[in-house]
Amino acid sequence: MSIATRLRTLFPSSSRNGNRPPLLEGAQPLVGHILPFQKDPVQLMFDGKRRYGNVFSIHLVGTTAAVLLGAEGNEAVFRAPDDQLNPKEAYKLMTPIFGKGIAYDATDDTMREQLSFLHPALHKKRLEIYAAHMNEEAERYVDSLGDEGVVDILDMGNELTMYISSRCLLGMEFRDQLNTQFMRLYQDLEGGLTPLAFFFPYLPIPRFKRRDAARRKVVELIEGIVENRRRRGFVGEDMLQTLMEARYKKDGRPLTADEITGLLLTIVFAGHHTSGVLTAWSGIEMLRHKEYLPAILAEQEEVYGDGREVSFSSLRELNVLERGIMEAERMHPPIVLMMRKVLRDFHYAGYTIPAGDMVMVSPAVSNRDETIFSNPHVYDPQRFAPGREENKKHDFSMTSFGGGKHLCIGLNFAYMQIKALWSVMFRRFELELASPQYEPSYDFLVVGPHHPCLLKYKRRKEALVRVPRPLAESRIH
Numbered sequence: 001m002s003i004a005t006r007l008r009t010l011f012p013s014s015s016r017n018g019n020r021p022p023l024l025e026g027a028q029p030l031v032g033h034i035l036p037f038q039k040d041p042v043q044l045m046f047d048g049k050r051r052y053g054n055v056f057s058i059h060l061v062g063t064t065a066a067v068l069l070g071a072e073g074n075e076a077v078f079r080a081p082d083d084q085l086n087p088k089e090a091y092k093l094m095t096p097i098f099g100k101g102i103a104y105d106a107t108d109d110t111m112r113e114q115l116s117f118l119h120p121a122l123h124k125k126r127l128e129i130y131a132a133h134m135n136e137e138a139e140r141y142v143d144s145l146g147d148e149g150v151v152d153i154l155d156m157g158n159e160l161t162m163y164i165s166s167r168c169l170l171g172m173e174f175r176d177q178l179n180t181q182f183m184r185l186y187q188d189l190e191g192g193l194t195p196l197a198f199f200f201p202y203l204p205i206p207r208f209k210r211r212d213a214a215r216r217k218v219v220e221l222i223e224g225i226v227e228n229r230r231r232r233g234f235v236g237e238d239m240l241q242t243l244m245e246a247r248y249k250k251d252g253r254p255l256t257a258d259e260i261t262g263l264l265l266t267i268v269f270a271g272h273h274t275s276g277v278l279t280a281w282s283g284i285e286m287l288r289h290k291e292y293l294p295a296i297l298a299e300q301e302e303v304y305g306d307g308r309e310v311s312f313s314s315l316r317e318l319n320v321l322e323r324g325i326m327e328a329e330r331m332h333p334p335i336v337l338m339m340r341k342v343l344r345d346f347h348y349a350g351y352t353i354p355a356g357d358m359v360m361v362s363p364a365v366s367n368r369d370e371t372i373f374s375n376p377h378v379y380d381p382q383r384f385a386p387g388r389e390e391n392k393k394h395d396f397s398m399t400s401f402g403g404g405k406h407l408c409i410g411l412n413f414a415y416m417q418i419k420a421l422w423s424v425m426f427r428r429f430e431l432e433l434a435s436p437q438y439e440p441s442y443d444f445l446v447v448g449p450h451h452p453c454l455l456k457y458k459r460r461k462e463a464l465v466r467v468p469r470p471l472a473e474s475r476i477h
Contacts, residue, residue: 019352021057021066024048032059038196040442042336042364045069049365055349057357061199065339065358068348069365071372071394076348077340077361078396078403082108085359087406089341093197096211097189097269102262114259115409117246118267121169121239122409127416128312129237130168134420135310137163142428148458150434154448156455157279157421158272162186164417165272170264171238173225182221188214189265190273193445198339215261222264223257239267267410274334274401275414277448281332282325282418283425284449287433289379293426295320300427300464315419323381325418326391329367331379333400334446336364363400364447372397427464429457 024047027033036044037060045067048056054069068077077085088104088111095105103111120126141160145151162183167175192201192211202208226244228234235241243260247253255263286292299320308314339360346353353359368376373383373390383390391397401408408414425431434454441450 019350020064020357021055021349021351021353022052023057023059023064024051027059031061032063034060038442042362042440042442045337045362045365055351058360060358063199063358065360066342066346066348066351066353067360067362069362070369071366071397073348074361074366074396074399074403075394077338077359078399078406080340080346084342084344084346085340086343087338087340089343090198090339090358093193093201096192096201096208097215098266099215099258099262102259103266113248114263117243117255117263118239119409120242121267122413124312126168127412130164130413131310131312131315131416131420133167134164134315134417135424137167138421138424142424145429145457146459148456150454150456152451153283153453153455154277154280154451157283157448158276159183160421161272161275161279161417162268164420165268165275168413169239169267171225171236171240173228173236174222174240182218185214185217189218190444190446194443197445215265218265219258219261222261226257226260240264273446275417277334277446278325278329278332278414279418279421280448280453281334282328283422283431283455284433284438284453285328285331285379286324286422287431287455288436288438292320292324292381296324297426297464300423304423304427310420310423312416315416315423318419318423320381321419321422322415323384325415325422326384327379327381329400330373330391330398331367331377332440332447333363333367334448335400336442336447337362337445338399338402361399363398367398367400369397425457427460429459432456 024033024044026036028035033044037058044058048058048067049069054073055067057064057066059065068074082088088108091104094103098104101110103114106114137160141156141163163175188210191207194207196203197208222240225240229236229241229244240260243255243263246255248255286296299318303314303317304310337360339358342353342355342357342359344355346359367373370376372393374380382388396403401411401414432455434456438449438453440447
């Protein structure tokens with residue numbers, strides 16, 4: 001890199017810089033836009049959109065990132081081949097958590113094979129089994145709450161989705177390990193996911209040191225469970241067992257304990273990390289707009305009023321509840337930004353984004369595109385109702401969970417557990433938010449509401465619907 005080029009990177013101007021997308025004003029020497037990016041990346045994206053429309057660029061610590069907004073921008077990024085716009089290169093921050101040579105740190109072929117090991121855990125047959133477990137965990141949690149009180153809605157979502165993910169995907173041994181110590185380890189792993197980790201994932205700062213120590217302890221935990229299963233000859237019906245039996249096609253070797261841990265963390269983060277905050281946002285918005293509650297409660301009575309068990313098929317019938325969750329997802333996507341590394345020059349909307357730059361899309365901005373969604377800043381679950389279905393105006397109108405070939409494989413699982421949780425809460429309690437305002441926190445890459453976000457609950461004198469608990473509940477100890 002020439003001295004002139006380096007100086008332009010460190011001391012950017014607001015000029016167009018050749019045929020690249022226009023650079024948003026306000027970049028500071030050396031750090032670019034990193035300060036407003038860390039404080040409120042969504043506001044930064046909206047500032048760029050107001051100034052330049054759906055295509056512009058920002059500087060982040062010596063890296064230029066082109067921002068592509070709207071359904072067309074989403075489509076261009078998610079349809080691009082990986083050897084041009086590469087997600088692995090953009091998400092190296094996950095390597096300290098998942099492990100070296102695992103997922104984003106593996107070669108393309110190895111990553112594809114590793115992810116294929118996860119698919120059996122999310123097939124319909126498994127989802128049918130999981131539905132009962134989801135309900136059991138939700139009922140168990142509700143039983144522990146007492147008749148009335150206050151609970152932090154984000155803590156509730158994170159705790160319950162962790163129990164559900166571990167129970168369904170990792171088995172009862174792992175579920176039984178979810179004590180205070182393990183939850184602290186998981187929180188230390190999550191604590192390593194900050195905007196800073198995109199650029200400097202191995203800085204010797206306390207947060208990253210805690211992340212690394214937590215992963216070592218989680219490897220020891222999973223290694224112990226694997227050894228115990230093999231010693232007892234126990235065969236589980238979960239993802240852990242699937243990974244224990246998996247073999248690489250090339251040489252037939254089994255996965256190491258480190259690889260099993262990394263892939264389990266991959267699926268747990270996918271099943272829990274985003275679901276916990278979407279659970280919270282869903283409850284906040286449904287309770288903040290109580291005019292929609294009668295239809296949600298009536299649907300519960302219609303589906304479960306005859307004593308029907310909670311199942312995969314019955315959860316799929318909760319369309320009114322699902323629309324409430326979808327609208328919360330649209331307004332508060334857990335992942336507000338998604339990045340790709342440009343490996344080959346990328347052309348879009350008359351601009352050239354050169355190799356070495358980053359490309360970024362923002363579900364938080366694109367999900368509020370007024371050309372797709374009417375009154376986009378207004379909570380309106382009916383926009384997804386039959387006959388309206390605004391999200392179907394474009395295949396890439398909502399990309400909160402990715403899109404195209406990069407659509408999250410755990411999307412159905414995530415929606416199932418959120419529906420199971422809120423179904424039980426609505427049936428058992430009268431609910432009320434403790435505050436009308438719940439603001440997003442950008443301290444982490446997965447954006448939930450600021451703490452505290454309190455929910456008041458009071459047990460109904462008679463449950464809205466009495467749903468018989470499946471026989472599988474007897475397996476919980």
